[in-house]
Amino acid sequence: MAKHFRQHYCEDALLDELRQGTGLSRAQFLEQVKFPDATDAPGPSIRSGDFAEILIADYVEFKLGYWCPRELRYDMRWNRNESTKGCDVLGFKFVQFGKVSPRDELFVFEAKARLSSNAAVNCLQDAVNDSAKDPLREGMTLNALKQRCIERGDNEAAAKIERFQDMADRPFMRLNGAAAVLSIEAYDPDLLAQTTTAHHPNSSSLKLIVVKGDALMPLVHMLYERAKDEA
Numbered sequence: 001m002a003k004h005f006r007q008h009y010c011e012d013a014l015l016d017e018l019r020q021g022t023g024l025s026r027a028q029f030l031e032q033v034k035f036p037d038a039t040d041a042p043g044p045s046i047r048s049g050d051f052a053e054i055l056i057a058d059y060v061e062f063k064l065g066y067w068c069p070r071e072l073r074y075d076m077r078w079n080r081n082e083s084t085k086g087c088d089v090l091g092f093k094f095v096q097f098g099k100v101s102p103r104d105e106l107f108v109f110e111a112k113a114r115l116s117s118n119a120a121v122n123c124l125q126d127a128v129n130d131s132a133k134d135p136l137r138e139g140m141t142l143n144a145l146k147q148r149c150i151e152r153g154d155n156e157a158a159a160k161i162e163r164f165q166d167m168a169d170r171p172f173m174r175l176n177g178a179a180a181v182l183s184i185e186a187y188d189p190d191l192l193a194q195t196t197t198a199h200h201p202n203s204s205s206l207k208l209i210v211v212k213g214d215a216l217m218p219l220v221h222m223l224y225e226r227a228k229d230e231a
Helices: 002-007 012-019 026-034 043-063 123-131 134-151 155-162 216-229
Strands: 089-093 105-114 173-183 206-213
Touching: 002 012, 002 216, 012 026, 026 216, 043 089, 043 105, 043 173, 043 206, 043 216, 089 134, 105 123, 105 134, 123 173, 123 206, 134 155, 173 216
Parallel strands: 105 173, 173 206
Antiparallel strands: 089 105
């Protein structure tokens, strides 16, 4: 799990080359250059947001069966304590790769986290509201992800993304998702039940997910610690 988490920020095969000249060990390089800060704001909130996005991306990929590339989101940040712009999670599903089908699917997810709050909050409504903005960000996110794949020499992955860049000429099914990842203290089922999707532009194909757990922020910090120490 720690290795899987670490690979989002830096491939192990590149770690020694990237840290060369810095005077930092592998663990120090990850902690000081790649990973969001553990204590100084806004580092902890970036950590919780990244954790929520990776958790939802894993769910979309390994549970729902979508291809969910992560090339762009974390490893190219110029500032480790700033979140990446664009759609949080993109999932792709093909009836048959190489043949365009109107039943091919693009799944666009917005994820929100509140892992250390002592007060109940409706992050799910926030995720729904931000998901409504995804049509404006979708095209730019697809283009940025495609460019990243091309730069890596992965033309097959770039072609998969390209298939979803022109819905008018190459129709597909668009699904949206909104997810809230919450600590037990921030979880209130009655508050979450008030979530409305009435104003979402794709409300008929909008999926909602809530994940809750105890001591999630300590878990996140432990995951980052293990990820750097096992590098």
